[in-house]
Amino acid sequence: MNPRLFSARRTMASTSTATPTQYLTLPTSRHHPLLLYGTAWKTTSTTPLVTSALQAGFKGIDTACQPKHYREDLVSPAIPPSLRDQLFIQTKFTPPSGQDPQNSPYDFELPVEEQVKTSVATSLRNLGTSYLDAVLLHSPLPTVAETVKAWKVLQEFVEAGTIRHLGISNVSLKQLTALYSHPEVTTKPSIIQNRFYPATKWDRDVRRFCKERGMVWQSFWTLTGNPGLLRSEVVGRVAGGVLGDEMARREEALYLLVLALGRGWEGGGVCVLDGTTRVEGMRGDLEAVGKLAEVEERDVLEFRGLIEDL
Numbered sequence: 001m002n003p004r005l006f007s008a009r010r011t012m013a014s015t016s017t018a019t020p021t022q023y024l025t026l027p028t029s030r031h032h033p034l035l036l037y038g039t040a041w042k043t044t045s046t047t048p049l050v051t052s053a054l055q056a057g058f059k060g061i062d063t064a065c066q067p068k069h070y071r072e073d074l075v076s077p078a079i080p081p082s083l084r085d086q087l088f089i090q091t092k093f094t095p096p097s098g099q100d101p102q103n104s105p106y107d108f109e110l111p112v113e114e115q116v117k118t119s120v121a122t123s124l125r126n127l128g129t130s131y132l133d134a135v136l137l138h139s140p141l142p143t144v145a146e147t148v149k150a151w152k153v154l155q156e157f158v159e160a161g162t163i164r165h166l167g168i169s170n171v172s173l174k175q176l177t178a179l180y181s182h183p184e185v186t187t188k189p190s191i192i193q194n195r196f197y198p199a200t201k202w203d204r205d206v207r208r209f210c211k212e213r214g215m216v217w218q219s220f221w222t223l224t225g226n227p228g229l230l231r232s233e234v235v236g237r238v239a240g241g242v243l244g245d246e247m248a249r250r251e252e253a254l255y256l257l258v259l260a261l262g263r264g265w266e267g268g269g270v271c272v273l274d275g276t277t278r279v280e281g282m283r284g285d286l287e288a289v290g291k292l293a294e295v296e297e298r299d300v301l302e303f304r305g306l307i308e309d310l
Helices: 043-056 081-086 112-127 144-160 173-181 198-213 233-241 250-262 279-289 297-306
Strands: 008-010 020-025 031-033 035-038 060-062 088-093 134-137 166-169 191-195 216-220 269-274
Touching (some): 020 269, 031 088, 035 043, 035 279, 043 279, 088 112, 112 144, 134 191, 144 166, 173 198, 233 250, 233 297, 250 269, 250 279
Parallel strands (some): 035 060, 035 269, 060 088, 088 134, 191 216, 216 269
Antiparallel strands (some): 008 020
């Protein structure tokens, strides 16, 4: 068991009962929370929901400079300046294919390099911060050459200290390998964010790539994409045995089993994006993560069998 994965630390004392939060370790040796609060599709509720998430104990936020699906500009009002350095704030550069042409942060006619610069500048302004803990390419660009062009601009921000970590989302193993091994990619990706669902065999091969390189693999669509896993016997057993309610806490139990896939990684590990809109759900998810070490290895092995990960 990786001691870095299960070393408990305290969250901010924003509720009467402080919630233990645990961290992964990035290749830079900086901390990365096991749960990130996901802000996609929150529209005008973004500020109160992020406020509630931080008060519940979340220490990381995921957003994107993509007005089509995110209100990045409404994240900042929820963050007290005194807490900024305690939080992991992650955003994304979304290529034109993922933007609304009528409401994009940059001009589609600009070269890709200028699109990236404009997007990052917009994110810094929207989030009211002088630096970003991570910026991800929301997806690969149409060609490897274009993806590398965008990446090289992000590398310049890393060199300047404006961005601390780079990553990519919605990426296949082939695309990731091409990016990682490209000679002009000197700042390697630290973070991969992909769907966790059956169509990609739960991203098994990409997760293994991350494990071998000490990267963080972030899971999204964890609940929506896995109704079968939620009904599984092992999820019910963890819900009942670790969390005390076999029926009501299955979603939290699935989170625990997904996070436990990061056991044994030498650096990096598995993170879950959590987009719940219920305050009690926020508190319950964080409380469940505090019990991650209680998930028995036999249950993790059974879960691996379900997702063809043995």
